[in-house]
Amino acid sequence: MDKKTILALILIGLVILLMMPRQKKGSRQRSIETTEQEEPIAGSDTPEPSIEAAPQPAVPSAPSERSVVRLSPEFTPKEVLLGNEYLYGGISTEGGTVRSWQLKTFRGKEGIGDVELLAGETRGLSLSMWSQDLDGWDDLSKVEWEDRSTSDELRLVTDLGEGRHIEKILRLHPDAYHAEMRLLFEGFEPGTRYRLGWLGGMAITEKNVRDDVHAMQVRTYMGGEVEKYNLKKGKALHPPSVVGALDWVCLRNKYFAIALIPASGQEHTFSVSAPPWDGTSRKSYDVFMEGTIGEDYEERMTVYLGPQSYAEVVSLGVGLEHAMDLGWRGFRPIGKVILTVLIAMHRVISNYGIVIILFSILIKIVVYPLTRSSYKSTAKMQALQPMIAPLREKYKGDPQRLNKETMKLYKEHGANPVGGCLPMLLQMPILFALFGVFRSTIEFRQACFVSGWIEDLSQPDPYYILPVLMGLTMFIQQKMTMKDPKQAAMVYIMPIMMVFIFKGLSSGLVLYYTLFNVLSGLQQWIMKRESAA
Numbered sequence: 001m002d003k004k005t006i007l008a009l010i011l012i013g014l015v016i017l018l019m020m021p022r023q024k025k026g027s028r029q030r031s032i033e034t035t036e037q038e039e040p041i042a043g044s045d046t047p048e049p050s051i052e053a054a055p056q057p058a059v060p061s062a063p064s065e066r067s068v069v070r071l072s073p074e075f076t077p078k079e080v081l082l083g084n085e086y087l088y089g090g091i092s093t094e095g096g097t098v099r100s101w102q103l104k105t106f107r108g109k110e111g112i113g114d115v116e117l118l119a120g121e122t123r124g125l126s127l128s129m130w131s132q133d134l135d136g137w138d139d140l141s142k143v144e145w146e147d148r149s150t151s152d153e154l155r156l157v158t159d160l161g162e163g164r165h166i167e168k169i170l171r172l173h174p175d176a177y178h179a180e181m182r183l184l185f186e187g188f189e190p191g192t193r194y195r196l197g198w199l200g201g202m203a204i205t206e207k208n209v210r211d212d213v214h215a216m217q218v219r220t221y222m223g224g225e226v227e228k229y230n231l232k233k234g235k236a237l238h239p240p241s242v243v244g245a246l247d248w249v250c251l252r253n254k255y256f257a258i259a260l261i262p263a264s265g266q267e268h269t270f271s272v273s274a275p276p277w278d279g280t281s282r283k284s285y286d287v288f289m290e291g292t293i294g295e296d297y298e299e300r301m302t303v304y305l306g307p308q309s310y311a312e313v314v315s316l317g318v319g320l321e322h323a324m325d326l327g328w329r330g331f332r333p334i335g336k337v338i339l340t341v342l343i344a345m346h347r348v349i350s351n352y353g354i355v356i357i358l359f360s361i362l363i364k365i366v367v368y369p370l371t372r373s374s375y376k377s378t379a380k381m382q383a384l385q386p387m388i389a390p391l392r393e394k395y396k397g398d399p400q401r402l403n404k405e406t407m408k409l410y411k412e413h414g415a416n417p418v419g420g421c422l423p424m425l426l427q428m429p430i431l432f433a434l435f436g437v438f439r440s441t442i443e444f445r446q447a448c449f450v451s452g453w454i455e456d457l458s459q460p461d462p463y464y465i466l467p468v469l470m471g472l473t474m475f476i477q478q479k480m481t482m483k484d485p486k487q488a489a490m491v492y493i494m495p496i497m498m499v500f501i502f503k504g505l506s507s508g509l510v511l512y513y514t515l516f517n518v519l520s521g522l523q524q525w526i527m528k529r530e531s532a533a
Helices: 005-018 209-214 310-314 329-346 352-383 385-394 399-412 422-440 464-482 485-502 505-532
Strands: 028-033 065-067 078-083 087-092 098-107 114-116 122-133 136-139 154-161 162-171 177-184 194-200 216-223 225-229 242-244 250-253 256-264 268-273 287-295 296-307
Touching: 078 154, 078 162, 087 162, 087 296, 087 505, 098 122, 098 296, 136 399, 177 194, 194 256, 194 296, 194 422, 242 505, 250 287, 256 287, 287 296, 296 310, 329 352, 352 385, 352 422, 352 505, 385 399, 422 485, 422 505, 464 505, 485 505
Parallel strands: 065 136
Antiparallel strands: 028 078, 078 087, 087 098, 098 114, 122 136, 122 194, 154 162, 162 177, 177 296, 194 287, 216 225, 216 250, 242 268, 250 256, 256 296, 268 287
8 A cells, every 4th residue: 555545544534533523622269370460259249359469579587597499480470369258368379478468348548449458578378397408497488389279269289399298278268357277298207397477567557557557566375365576666576486385376457467376276386576666667577386297297277367356356266356455454344345335336326426426425324323423422521511620620730539520520411531532433444444445446447427527437536626625525524523723723734635635546536535524514514403403
């Protein structure tokens, strides 16, 4: 979580306390030439955009890796496509690596075309074999792979000589973002080591490049624990290797994820590396999973390339939801409930901006009993102030006696000194969970609220209208609740600070907190009228 987020959470909590009333004091594949124009995949119901052959610059190898080029002069690489109603993938016969992966259900960062998850230099599902002759890794990314695909699965085969063959088989689920992969090794000596890699990380997919790059991480899940690997500015990344039965390894940006999920119980050696990062450009992670094979061996793995959608990742049943950011750990269960409610409301209401407005009203209704209890308790405390003042004068030299007499007075009149703040403090986990969900949920990505104004609820308000409105509503509400003249300066300072912080946050989040302020002020006005009646 970045510094701006932490500061915003602290200020939100402080504002809540200040605003309290106070007393005084089915997959299909085909092969094409990469130099030819691509045609739509047969069997597709809708016109399919073409996938251009990705540029193929060499990816720097890890320090211990040595490459052997086996491409014949007459070899022309082909790109084998596979797709379903959700996505397209492109696998090159040069190296058998993934070169392109586009999601048809999401738009690109400018709202045009399908979103592409791979950067130009990314090489997904690359293979290396340990070579005793080289005393290092023999990189197979420059080896010819023969396309033997069928209508049901993508199948690439390479012949390494001396009876050694490798088959890479991918079967794409018809209505999901993941594929089942099988690696078949034949003719290898027992104990031969292999390494499956994802080289070059993933692409920047969002218009707000800074947020997307900041969110780029590698995460692993093993034994119920999540480990995060995050590249820092000016530093390279070379942590120690990890050996064990990994549940998954995941590369992610703000809204999308690429995950390698081994078959249950298989042990691998995991490693990750990345070159120094300049603080602004894309983070280029290289991820490796190393295993040992026998004479004949089969590796099974699920490959997920899709959105960080809670419903999608939970359906895999491997805990991949832990790769998502749903706020701090203690608030995540609340965040999951909130996200479920928002998605359910969106099934009925197509505009997520309207959903946020109605959800704000719903939250205020749910917490109204706590707010009302806080207001009534505070009102009692204020009514007792004229009776407490003489006690302070009488026992000003005896703090213990003053405290005893004050508590006796509270008890006689049924007042609770913590009753004013405790109900409000109970609401803070809800507000913090809301902050995490609204800031990172993919459901708000490119969701339009008002055309010509807020056309993407995941992006900041381009005209700063909502941040200014939020500051004004906060100022008015604080003026309504401020009882101590010593707090007058904060009434002016806090709204200005919040405007400058929230102007760079998602408009969906700012919309919610603006409505929260308006509804809180309305509640204060209603309760004052009830007290005066």
